[in-house]
Amino acid sequence: MKRGRSSFASCAAGLLAAACLVSVVPSPASSQEASPPAAPGPAPKNAPAPMELSFGVLRQFPPDPPWWNNILTTSPEDDGIAGAALGITDNNTTGRFLKQDFKIAAQELVPDGEDPMPAFQRILDSGAKFIIVAVPPDALLKMADAVKGKDVILFNAGASDDRLRAKDCRFDILHTAPSRAMLTDALAQYLVSKRWNSWLLLTGRRAEDRLYADAVKRSAKKFGGKIVEERTWNFGPDARETGNDIIPVFTQGVSYDVIVLADELGEFGPLIGYRSWDPRPTAGTQGLTPTTWNVTVTGWGAEQIQNRFARQSKRGMRPLDFQMWLAMRTIGEASARIRSNDVGKLREFIFGPNFQLAGFKGGAFSYRPWDHQLRQPIVLSSPAAMVAASPNAAFLHQTNPLDTLGFDKPESECKFPSQ
Numbered sequence: 001m002k003r004g005r006s007s008f009a010s011c012a013a014g015l016l017a018a019a020c021l022v023s024v025v026p027s028p029a030s031s032q033e034a035s036p037p038a039a040p041g042p043a044p045k046n047a048p049a050p051m052e053l054s055f056g057v058l059r060q061f062p063p064d065p066p067w068w069n070n071i072l073t074t075s076p077e078d079d080g081i082a083g084a085a086l087g088i089t090d091n092n093t094t095g096r097f098l099k100q101d102f103k104i105a106a107q108e109l110v111p112d113g114e115d116p117m118p119a120f121q122r123i124l125d126s127g128a129k130f131i132i133v134a135v136p137p138d139a140l141l142k143m144a145d146a147v148k149g150k151d152v153i154l155f156n157a158g159a160s161d162d163r164l165r166a167k168d169c170r171f172d173i174l175h176t177a178p179s180r181a182m183l184t185d186a187l188a189q190y191l192v193s194k195r196w197n198s199w200l201l202l203t204g205r206r207a208e209d210r211l212y213a214d215a216v217k218r219s220a221k222k223f224g225g226k227i228v229e230e231r232t233w234n235f236g237p238d239a240r241e242t243g244n245d246i247i248p249v250f251t252q253g254v255s256y257d258v259i260v261l262a263d264e265l266g267e268f269g270p271l272i273g274y275r276s277w278d279p280r281p282t283a284g285t286q287g288l289t290p291t292t293w294n295v296t297v298t299g300w301g302a303e304q305i306q307n308r309f310a311r312q313s314k315r316g317m318r319p320l321d322f323q324m325w326l327a328m329r330t331i332g333e334a335s336a337r338i339r340s341n342d343v344g345k346l347r348e349f350i351f352g353p354n355f356q357l358a359g360f361k362g363g364a365f366s367y368r369p370w371d372h373q374l375r376q377p378i379v380l381s382s383p384a385a386m387v388a389a390s391p392n393a394a395f396l397h398q399t400n401p402l403d404t405l406g407f408d409k410p411e412s413e414c415k416f417p418s419q
Helices: 081-095 117-125 137-146 180-193 207-223 239-250 302-313 319-338 343-350
Strands: 051-060 100-110 130-134 153-156 173-175 198-203 226-232 258-262 282-284 289-291 378-381 386-390
Touching: 051 081, 051 117, 051 319, 081 100, 081 302, 081 319, 100 117, 100 319, 117 130, 117 137, 130 137, 130 319, 137 153, 153 319, 153 343, 180 207, 180 282, 180 289, 180 378, 180 386, 198 207, 207 226, 207 258, 282 289, 319 343
Parallel strands: 051 100, 051 130, 130 153, 153 173, 198 226, 198 258, 258 282
Antiparallel strands: 289 378, 378 386
């Protein structure tokens, strides 16, 4: 089943989870993560025209999971788009006081398998200066090359490939999506802090699964975990019917503390729990999962954004929603501080020492100047509860604890033209 770019599926509203267990995270930002101020009254007659800040939003649908007819594994059609809409609302709540008008000039949804470049060109033709995209990495690089030298800031809200922050980095891209390295570093910190140091790594058949597995191996080496064995899943989706026979055999003959799963599409990862030869926790792409956001996040003032999003979209906020919201709020925060819609001035401020973004997870978010990755805590959650958040206080850093997640400056392979 392919999903088009003109229709939205209706989604049932869900109740947000009640309580969450919180581990040690960075200290809260100095600014309060509170609800946006109430909207002001109508502007007086003959008031000057507000300063315009125009956005474009593009999302390409990912491949359907193997169980695409299962409502638990299919993302809503407005995934991400709804987060961008909330970001526009939040920006305008403050922007009206500052005579700033934030708007989405163009929005495009592209089916899986189609070329997203024509849709991207339509967004450019609309005059949007700030473009938020969730597309595969190769398409993202084409888009970055298309805006090179133009007054455009491109936000990557969807692609987690480490190479986009390394040898294939682009100066015009800011990443609100986490890298795989950030996700697996966050998980590794938690597992090591629990002294679950021996990992059985189960890897899927897709190239993306192997990239996630590579990130897991890097994180294990970085934080002291040990991969006792890696096994590749080759049984196909029929294992949903035969898992009770296959999975015990697949996981026997090795001693481990935890099973780490590298199965980004969810072909087999959801089947492993409770079926392994030895009863052990599962973590990674399923089980205890590292992510930017979950409906179970309620600390640090997060309940209010969860509630506002649920009222708007009649569902819970998902990671892609949060990542597009962060992109919107990046421009909203920067333009409020410097009272400008100039792309060059905004970019300079965003990478300067005074930019801080409140993101309802504690601490102040900021962008790494060496690869343009947004620093942010990573949530570790099960489907029904938040378990912890990283960085963990046990892992120190000389300047910013958030730089223990992902590629720190000394290990970065990203080289921008000015470097």
